[in-house]
Amino acid sequence: MIEPRILEVRTKILKKNDELAREMRTEFLEAGVLVVNLVSSPGTGKTTFLRETLRHFVNHGIGVAAVVGDLETDNDARRLAESGAPVRQIMTHGMCHLEADMVRSHIEDWDLNTLEYLFIENIGNLVCPTSWDLGESVRAALLSVTEGEDKPLKYPGLFNTSDVAIITKCDLADVCEFNRAEALNNIQSVRPGMKVIESSAKTGLGLTEWINYLKTMRAQLTPATPVTPGSPATALT
Amino acid sequence: MHELSIANNLVSIALEHAEQSGDVRVKQINLRIGALSCVHRDALMFSFDLVTADTPLAGAKLHITDVPIVIYCPKCASLRDLPGVQIFRCPVCQTPSADIRQGRELDIESIEVVEQSPFMSPLVTSEKGTSL
Numbered sequence: 156m157i158e159p160r161i162l163e164v165r166t167k168i169l170k171k172n173d174e175l176a177r178e179m180r181t182e183f184l185e186a187g188v189l190v191v192n193l194v195s196s197p198g199t200g201k202t203t204f205l206r207e208t209l210r211h212f213v214n215h216g217i218g219v220a221a222v223v224g225d226l227e228t229d230n231d232a233r234r235l236a237e238s239g240a241p242v243r244q245i246m247t248h249g250m251c252h253l254e255a256d257m258v259r260s261h262i263e264d265w266d267l268n269t270l271e272y273l274f275i276e277n278i279g280n281l282v283c284p285t286s287w288d289l290g291e292s293v294r295a296a297l298l299s300v301t302e303g304e305d306k307p308l309k310y311p312g313l314f315n316t317s318d319v320a321i322i323t324k325c326d327l328a329d330v331c332e333f334n335r336a337e338a339l340n341n342i343q344s345v346r347p348g349m350k351v352i353e354s355s356a357k358t359g360l361g362l363t364e365w366i367n368y369l370k371t372m373r374a375q376l377t378p379a380t381p382v383t384p385g386s387p388a389t390a391l392t
Numbered sequence: 393m394h395e396l397s398i399a400n401n402l403v404s405i406a407l408e409h410a411e412q413s414g415d416v417r418v419k420q421i422n423l424r425i426g427a428l429s430c431v432h433r434d435a436l437m438f439s440f441d442l443v444t445a446d447t448p449l450a451g452a453k454l455h456i457t458d459v460p461i462v463i464y465c466p467k468c469a470s471l472r473d474l475p476g477v478q479i480f481r482c483p484v485c486q487t488p489s490a491d492i493r494q495g496r497e498l499d500i501e502s503i504e505v506v507e508q509s510p511f512m513s514p515l516v517t518s519e520k521g522t523s524l
Binding site for chain 2: 252287347349
């Protein structure tokens with residue numbers, strides 16, 4: 156019996172992605188771009204919420220752009236482009252999450268210096284995107300009132316690594332008998348101190364609060380103090 | 393099924409380390425996986441077997457050490473193990489804490505290799521085939 160030799164490795168499995176994401180984050184910070192990664196299950200309303208966000212910035216003459224990931228179709232890119240902002244579709248052809256290199260290859264010809272905000276709409280999935288750093292400074296977890304109050308408890312990994320939770324479709328809360336207190340409680344249970352924004356893309360509820368939050372986060376960006384999503388440093392209480 | 397991507401990353405790191413160590417065969421890869429990493433152990437093992445087939449890593453075993461979540465409780469001023477993944481409160485004084493010190497690991501600790509020998513007996517070779 157040959158005794159095995161042990162090679163110490165001590166490295167992160169996703170080192171390659173993490174290193175690229177760190178590089179990208181530095182580039183974003185240097186250009187003064189706040190990058191926001193939007194994650195939710197399919198059907199939560201990421202695209203409509205983001206379209207309204209983009210429309211707001213475009214209407215105010217603020218440099219904004221978005222990339223959106225889907226397994227197939229460029230439908231979401233076309234919906235987002237209705238806002239007037241530059242949008243790129245990332246088609247993953249079956250892959251369940253975005254990785255840093257996919258984002259980079261889709262934005263490499265964009266001049267970051269013309270942008271203040273860049274949004275990444277991740278694949279609709281509450282599990283797989285969690286482990287992949289995309290170089291964002293804000294990770295937003297979206298949850299709609301139609302999905303059930305216990306989503307944060309079912310998917311603690313995502314909510315725990317996110318900086319802000321956005322409850323969407325609040326105009327439907329009564330019809331869905333959405334238990335608001337329970338949802339808020341569950342969010343705070345998996346991520347104490349997490350900022351929560353209650354929104355409706357249809358009525359405009361929460362949009363101003365969200366825009367103000369983004370402006371605050373952008374004002375805090377300095378190349379000297381890069382932030383990582385989900386780190387205590389970015390938690391707003 | 394992001395475990396397939398994770399397995400691919402894992403394999404390229406393991407191969408790189410193995411290649412730097414001469415003519416060796418990888419017997420086992422030791423991982424540390426945190427409770428918050430969103431990785432399913434069985435899905436990772438399944439993906440690993442898939443992506444290592446017909447590579448020098450074929451037949452290598454994955455050994456996974458589960459890493460529990462540890463938070464820092466500001467009130468107790470100490471580190472506390474959490475029994476689950478849903479309630480981020482100090483289990484002693486119930487103070488909420490988002491200050492996570494452990495539990496997000498997705499790490500390769502080490503790789504166990506054996507030297508390839510040109511005089512390897514057929515018995516040992518067949519052991520390689522059954523080491524799954």
